[in-house]
Amino acid sequence: EGSGFSAPSKTSRFVLATALAVQTRSLQRKRLALSARGGDFAIIRFRIPGLDDLTMLPRVITGVCLTLLIYNRATTTGDVDNFRQVSEVLALTFSALAWSIPWVGGRLEEAARRQVSAKPSSRQPGSIQTLAIKSDLASDVQVDISWISSVLLRLTNADGLVIWHDGKTICSRGILKRLQGFASGAEFVLRGLDQVWQPDTAAVDGYCATKRGLVSFPSQLLPERVLPADTEAAVVKPLPGGGHLILWSGRPRAFDKEADRQWVANAAAKLGLLLNEAGDEPFEATEEMCFEDDLPVPLEENEDSSIRDPFARFDTQIRITPTIFGMIGLGVLILNRQSLVFSEASRYGVDPAQTRADLCAGVLSVTLLLQGLVWISETPKSPDIEDTSEWEDAKNVLWVDKSITQRTSEELLWAWSAFSRATRASSMAIFWKGKCVMQGGLFQPGMRPVQRDFCQEVITMGKGRYLAQLNNYPAKEEFLDFLPVKTQGLLLTPLRPARNAPAAGLMVLGLDA
Helix, strand or coil, rough: CCCCCCCCCCCHHHHHHHHHHHHHHHHHHHHHHHCCCCCCCCCCCCCCEEEEEEEEHHHHHHHHHHHHHHHHHHHHCCHHHHHHHHHHHHHHHHHHHHHCHHHHHHHHHHHHCCCCCCCCCCCCCCCCEEEEEEECCCCCHHHHHHHHHHHHHHHHCEEEEEEEEECCCEEEEEEECCCCCCCCCCHHHHHHHHHHHCCCCHHHHHHHCCHHHHHCCCCCCCCCCCCCCCCEEEEECCCCCCEEEEEEECCCCCCCCHHHHHHHHHHHHHHHCCCCCCCCCCCCCCEEECCCCCCCCCCCCCCCCCCHHHHCCCCHHHHHHHHHHHHHHHHHHHHHHHHHCCCCCCCCCHHHHHHHHHHHHHHHHHHHHHHHHHHHCCCCHHHHHCCCCHHCEEEEEEEEECCCCCHHHHHHHHHHHHHHHHEEEEEEEECCCEEEEEEEEEECCCCCCCCCCCHHHHHCCCCCCEECHHHCHHHHHHCCCCCCCCCEEEEEEEEECCCCCCCCEEEEEEECC
8 A cells, every 4th residue: 555556356357367368369379370371480680791691701801901902002101112012913913803703603603503594584674574376376286385485484594485487476475575565465466576577487596695696696587676675695496397486585695505405496396396287398407506606715526615605614724713823822922021021121120011911912812712712612513424325234215105195195205305305314214094105215125114112102292303323222123124224313203184183194214414
């Protein structure tokens, strides 16, 4: 009573307890609801360039060293001796090299991976995302064109594509520059393309890796009026029987890798079969050319050397260069300092400005040295590719079960042709509803593929499996009685009769690398 507060009554305590119980149950229900919906929680944290992201650390170090050098010069009175000039020139040179490290590292990573750039697709003002297929085509042809165009945009670095056949545009997909009427619908897009673009019917097979090669294509071959302003690369493949398949990208060197262009060539062959009545018209193969033959990097027979990107061709040399410069810099610094100590200039002691210049040059030299060692440790390992011609237990097989329809048989044969040309697949087996319906590539003579426990597990789970080094997996015993013993890897992909249907079959690819 003396404090001015009174104890809560029984009724008040009851009301408070009831309110707490209701709130607790409400929170529990919300927690259960979030859990049922797969609610996920994350902690937001800020990234500090140069500290969290160590790829920018060389630039932070460079900035600090340059600041110290500027201070050194600003506080200097009188002439600068030769010893200090050597240290400062060395520091400035290494500053330029260290500042470029993040960019060079990004280019090395870009050249090492198949997907050449993490840059998003073109977002130029005035561009539009399109999907237009000629409505007078047969429905099954429209479905195949839709599937092929979707696969090309996912498997390559293309931002957009067009298919031209029989004097008109029959498909446009991806990003185009918006022209008047494009927003009105698919037919207006195709009609607008026909009005501004009529390429020559002559077969052309070629590509360019950078923007300057776009002007080297034959006149009117590319749909220049609808290409986004930031288009950097393009590839053109002829359709058997007449027509063009053209892809473009806002990423430089987007089609520089042969595997990507091979996927495009396989798609063009498939389109030719669809549009020209299974290829009744003769098709004259054309030699692929690059419309940048003036580049200083020549093409060579070796697959790695045939890439025009210098960061892919000279990967090892570029990775080791910072280490060499760092070692040379440390050697020059030690020699310069030793000469200073034994000279007349050090009779009254070493100038602190000289020490600061040596410190900057030394720190930058060590930065380059360590960065080079990091790059060398991250050098991607080249796959060990087997020479399949030397496999003694392998026989080339191409077989399709007679119960398969003619259309399905053609699709399976085309699929094997595409995989064998564009990947390291040496064998392909297709299982459907428990039995093998197709074989393509190298198999042991007289041995028919059998679907065993591991295959059934992949089908049941509905998720593919990649066995990169087959010899390390116990499951190899289920495959090496019909695949060549020297098969290096396996890729197993479940097959479904419809998009969301349970898997009913399996594709097994044997790899030679």
